[in-house]
Amino acid sequence: MKAATAFIPSFPINVKNQNNTSTVTILRMKLPLHYNQDDFIPAYSGIATFMGCPHTRNVDGVDFAVVGVPLDSGAASWRSGTRQGPRAIRENSLQIWGHNRHLKITPRKEFNVIDFGDVVLEPISLADASDNIAATTSFIINSGAQQLTLGGDHSITYPLLQAHAEKYGKLAVIHIDSHTDTYQGLGELEHGNPFYLAMKDGFIDPDAYIQVGIRGPQSEPDEMEEAQSIGARVVTIEECFALGIPKLVELIRQHVGDRHVYLSLDIDGVDPAYAPGTGTPEVGGFTSYQMLWLLRGLVGLDIVGCDLVEVNPLYDAGAMTSILAANLGFELLCLMGVKKRGS
Numbered sequence: 304m305k306a307a308t309a310f311i312p313s314f315p316i317n318v319k320n321q322n323n324t325s326t327v328t329i330l331r332m333k334l335p336l337h338y339n340q341d342d343f344i345p346a347y348s349g350i351a352t353f354m355g356c357p358h359t360r361n362v363d364g365v366d367f368a369v370v371g372v373p374l375d376s377g378a379a380s381w382r383s384g385t386r387q388g389p390r391a392i393r394e395n396s397l398q399i400w401g402h403n404r405h406l407k408i409t410p411r412k413e414f415n416v417i418d419f420g421d422v423v424l425e426p427i428s429l430a431d432a433s434d435n436i437a438a439t440t441s442f443i444i445n446s447g448a449q450q451l452t453l454g455g456d457h458s459i460t461y462p463l464l465q466a467h468a469e470k471y472g473k474l475a476v477i478h479i480d481s482h483t484d485t486y487q488g489l490g491e492l493e494h495g496n497p498f499y500l501a502m503k504d505g506f507i508d509p510d511a512y513i514q515v516g517i518r519g520p521q522s523e524p525d526e527m528e529e530a531q532s533i534g535a536r537v538v539t540i541e542e543c544f545a546l547g548i549p550k551l552v553e554l555i556r557q558h559v560g561d562r563h564v565y566l567s568l569d570i571d572g573v574d575p576a577y578a579p580g581t582g583t584p585e586v587g588g589f590t591s592y593q594m595l596w597l598l599r600g601l602v603g604l605d606i607v608g609c610d611l612v613e614v615n616p617l618y619d620a621g622a623m624t625s626i627l628a629a630n631l632g633f634e635l636l637c638l639m640g641v642k643k644r645g646s
């Protein structure tokens with residue numbers, strides 16, 4: 304578990320001019336960023352990877368791989384644009400210097416963390432896109448790395464669960480969202496039914512699936528019952544706020560226990576006052592501060608993989624949603640890091 308290999312040449316560099324007659328020395332910044340001793344460039348400079356992690360497809364010896372899935376499912380129900388999500392999150396992650404004071408971890412210092420880049424997708428075939436997401440994820444996690452996936456709309460969680468269930472067996476799932484995404488009448492995979500299909504296909508342990516933050520006008524009166532009928536413990540936003548974050552965290556922890564957990568975070572679980580850049584915003588949700596503490600409260604759980612979906616930069620304001628998403632992604636990385644470290 305040593306720091307990732309440099310992708311920036313060592314400094315100082317001597318550069319010859321065209322006639323090979325003289326050299327100029329390029330100096331580096333005096334302090335490294337992102338806890339990477341090779342990362343001597345300003346955060347606003349260079350090509351944006353998640354938290355400045357080296358971009359590589361080589362997963363040998365990698366502890367954590369950040370993977371983008373730039374996808375709008377064809378049946379996106381309202382505002383499309385989540386295909387722009389991974390790039391916006393990466394760009395706004397560069398200000399995250401690297402140490403988590405609350406979880407007491409510095410992931411890039413303690414682990415080999417890479418930005419794998421994006422899954423290669425077929426935009427005109429959701430089925431092909433889904434297959435590619437599952438295959439790429441299997442390639443990464445079967446190497447021993449754990450994956451943090453940046454979406455993309457919520458349809459991507461189906462192949463992500465598929466790949467993780469192939470490795471770990473039926474998964475406990477913590478699903479933070481304003482919508483149940485267990486709609487049964489939609490037919491083929493899209494962003495309203497990934498958890499229904501994943502449950503039907505045996506990827507989720509029905510005794511350990513919890514939905515957190517559910518709210519909004521419903522399309523049918525029995526939406527909650529529909530989710531409950533496949534085993535979901537539906538925690539509405541009213542119940543979340545009545546409990547408060549510490550007791551909510553306790554409820555979630557008890558529901559998943561010591562099983563392998565997959566955590567899926569839809570940014571629309573956060574109130575659109577804090578995260579307007581999303582496809583189907585629902586008012587009356589978590590604040591960004593509550594969401595940070597909800598995640599931190601899950602420390603110690605055996606979280607084997609995570610995704611953060613539905614960021615839509617086209618409807619963002621001042622990049623506030625992407626900045627929040629980048630920070631939530633950092634918290635997810637830290638949760639997995641603390642578990643992997645052993646405390």
Ligand SMILES: [Mn+2]
Binds near residue numbers: 457569
């Ligand atoms: Mn969702």
